[in-house]
Amino acid sequence: MKLQQWIMQHKNHLTLINGLLILLAGVSKFLFTWIFGYQLAMLIASVIGMLPIFLQAYQALRVKVISIDLLVSVAILGALLIGEYNESAIVAFLFLFGSFLEQKTLEKTRTAIHSLTQMAPKSALKITDNGRTESVDIDDIDKGDHLLVKTDAQVPVDGVIDEGEGYLNEASVTGESQQRKKEKGDDVFAGTFLDNGTLKIVTKRVGEDTTFGKIIELVEEAQDSKSNAERFIDKFAKYYTPAVLLLAFIVGIFSQDVRLAITILVLGCPGALVIGVPVSNVAGIGSGAKSGILIKGGEVIDKFSKVDTFVFDKTGTLTMGKPSVAAVKNYTDNFTESLKITASIERESDHPLGQAIVDYANVSSYVSVEQTNVVKGQGIIATLSDKKVLIGNQSLMVDHHVPLSKSIKKDIHQLQSTGHSLVMVAMNGRLSLLIGIKDQIRPGAKETLAHLKQTGVKELIMLTGDNQETAENIAQELGITKVYGNLLPENKADYIRQLQKEGHQVAFVGDGVNDSPSLALSDVGIAMGGGTEVAIETSDVVLIQSNFERIAKAYHLTKKIALNMQENIMIALATVLLLLIGLIFGYIYMASGMFVHELSILIVIFNGMRLLLGTKKKA
Incomplete structure (x- = not known):
């Protein structure tokens, strides 16, 4: 047991010794024409090189797995038995060196996640x-x-x-x-x-419950999940490796050519095919994490890349979820003073519209308010030292006989028709301010939706519990063509089911507890990071800090990852085909085949790492 541990701990050192002995063998043969020294160095290199490979094959067999290491082990042993020490030594070195480079490059694909945990x-x-x-x-x-x-x-x-x-x-x-x-x-x-x-x-x-802790937890979980492509390749490798062993055995029996049988074992290693898809998956998830996009696994990548329909909740998703002052009409000579008085009165109220006015005014000091009286369903009547102030809706103004001219009524209609909630301010019987308040559209939402259309998304749909008129005003501004208002959570979920029955691949974007059924039911649930914990837990993709523009970036990233996986599969299959053709026509031998095999593994790894390199360039 201690010997096994020592061998695995010093695997890289054994690789280096193996390479130096091969170099020494070359010097012996080509500089000193010492054939015995050449053969001896190659034999020792073969024995040293095969130790960790044999051990890895043995450990895999103990858990009933026929691994790539077993193919290489049989190939090395076969080459030794027929006296081809140069072949066995070079195959061992190339396999170990390829494993070393694979380990180092895979570590780099996890740099994004490692840096998160270190921080x-x-x-x-x-x-x-x-x-x-x-x-x-x-x-x-x-x-x-x-x-x-x-x-x-650092904030702890x-x-x-x-x-x-x-x-x-x-x-x-x-x-x-x-x-x-x-x-x-x-x-x-x-x-x-x-x-x-x-x-x-x-x-x-604190700790794992913080936003930062959740990021690390979600990304680590995501790396452990597998896409359909990965599951297929796992099954493929499970049956492919024994098939190659059987093929090599049959070829060796019928052709009586041991070298050919051993070469088939070497060329049959599906290394690039097995490693290519996980590299793309891990690198892509790491790339997303560095950009504030949490993708919960390879299966999500596969589904998200095929989405053709996006469904959005309105409040807190397409909009900020908090009412704010969007328009102000002034009918006085001193707008600043009127706004200050209004804010001084509204700060004593806990009404959301009143708080929006206080936030908008942002004054450093307030005027003294002597008395306030709340009129249920209408607003506030306040008394100052020299003014009587009315703040509320139109019915409050009418009841207190505040005159509304044609131009003022026109302003009222214009704001109401564009979805504003109105707060009117009258001082000493005359209208001073007309304040339009509404839930503001998220920054970048319009541009993001336009970009999604350009990338081939067929449908952009809004589902909301808000009234239809308000929803249609926002949808028109954003360029959304299908809008459904006055919906309960179960109505939203039913609509998602209907879209899926029609053959659509649906992504739902939401942020609230009421969105959780739709997030869980859709093919891909996307939660705004500032939303509720339930929404975040039931979603497949989380946009940290509710950055809406990340939706298009996340969609584009999953398409890039899916394409990268396909490229790696094609590279791996093309390599196998090239090696088989070379073997048939006599251009490929054992050592050269092993070289091409290891080169293909490095190519797919570096191709997957492009997903990380692209993030660094844009950062």
Whole structure:
């Protein structure tokens, strides 16, 4: 057992010795014409080289797997028995050296995931009850703890800023390297870096529960899942290897040509075919992770690359999910003062429309409000030192006899027809402001949908629980042709089923708990990263930080991965065909065949790695 461990631990060293002995043999023969020295060096090289290969074949046989190592082992042993020491030594070296290069290049395809795990926070500065700070292990942090983050430090947990402001680099979570300004009340994420400023944060999630922890968990899970192509190749290799052994045996019996039988074993190794698809899969998933796109496995890649229909939820997906001021009509001489008064009154309300006005006004100081009275279903009546202010809907204005001219009514109709919720502000009996509030369309949504159409997507559909008129206004602005409003979650799921019955490959994009049935039912569920945990868990693809533009990038990436897999399969099959033709016509021999075989493995690995290299160039 110790000998086996030593051999496997020093496999690369044995490969180096094997190569040096082959070089020494060449010097003996061609410089000194010492044939005995040539044969002896090749024999020793063969024995040293075959040790790890034999051991790997034996370990595979113990679990009832006939591996590629067994084919090569029989080929090396056969070459030794017929005295072709040069063939056995060179075949062993090429196989071991190819395995070494395969190991090193595969490690590079996992660099993206490894870098994520290395970036996971290890400690944090905890603010104690007496106001002091102490460095503690990340495992000792609990929800609700107060932490200090200094300039150039890593944010250790998911939390909310309690004090301070600064600029954070969120590339590890969002895939975007530009700085983002954060201040009190803003969320921060574990694994991001504070480039400038000092923050005091309250812990919301730690360790594996953080956004960063979820990224690592999802990517690691994704690497373990397999695509249809991988499962096919696994089955193919399972039956192919014994078939090659049987073929070599039959050829050896009938032709009485041992060299030919051994050469068939060497050329029959399906190395490039077995390794090509997993390399593309792992490299593609790693590439997506670095860009803020989490793809949960090879099967998702296969399905996503064939999607022809995208179905979108509206609120929180196509739109921001939070009402904000989109239009303001001013009918006073002092707009700034009117807006300040409105914000001063609305900040005492917890209504979403009122909060949207406060956010929009963004004033540094407020005026004193003496009295407020909420009129149910209409708005607020407030009293200031020199003004009586009405803030609410049109019925509040009518009830208090606020005159609305034809031009004002025209403005009201124009805003209502474009999907705005209206807040009217009247001061001392005259209308001062007309504020249009609506859920804003996500930045980049229109361009992303246009790009999806250009890449061959047949249908872009919106399903929403909102009213049909509002949904149609947004759909018209975005270029979506099919819109269905007033839907319950079960109605959305039924529509997904109908599309699938019609033969469509459907991707559903959503963010809420109510979207979970549709996310799970669709061929590919895509969750916005800022959505609920249920939506993220039931989806197949997660867009970190709800970056809508990543949808088109994710779709394009899966198509690239699928194409890369196909290229690798073609390279592998073409190599086998080339070797067989060369064998038939006498152009390929054992050592040269092994060289071509190992070269094909490297080609498919490097071809798969292009998926990672492309990401680095664009970053």
